[in-house]
Amino acid sequence: MQPSKEVTKSQSLLVIARNVVLTTSVSPSEESIFEYQAQRWLWNEQDQLQRRYLRFDVKALIAAAEKAVGPQAHYEELTKLAEGNFNKAILIKMRNKQQVIARLPNPNAGLHHYNTASEVATMDYVRYQPSSILES
DSSP states (O other): OOOOSOOOOTTTTEEOOOOOOOOOOOGGGGGGGGGGSSSSSSSHEEEEEEEOOOOOHHHHHHHHHHHHHOOOOOOOEEOOOOSSEEEEEEEEEESOOOOOEEEEEOOOOHHHHHHHHHHHHHHHHHSSSSSHHOOO
């Protein structure tokens, strides 16, 4: 499904980035965007953290977000949101108040095809359930 060309202020786009392992120069203060920081381990912590470390090209991600929103979009702010064991979520705000959420799978997430298929199936399941089931 392709995003609509026009997005209202109240809408957000979801950009799913795969295999984004490009290099870019990043200052030490920005290094935390690539690191996993949600939890700690009592065993093999360095190995666990390395499995969730994802270096990506920040400028390319911003360019993809601007392209998804349209020609009127200009990057203003990038924020790392809460992360899970298998994904990082990045909020990209534009000057025109539109927002893009990019979900970047960590290296330990598994095969992208199966992960995406599973997520789509879950969203379809929830979408097509009677509202009474979801409210209980």
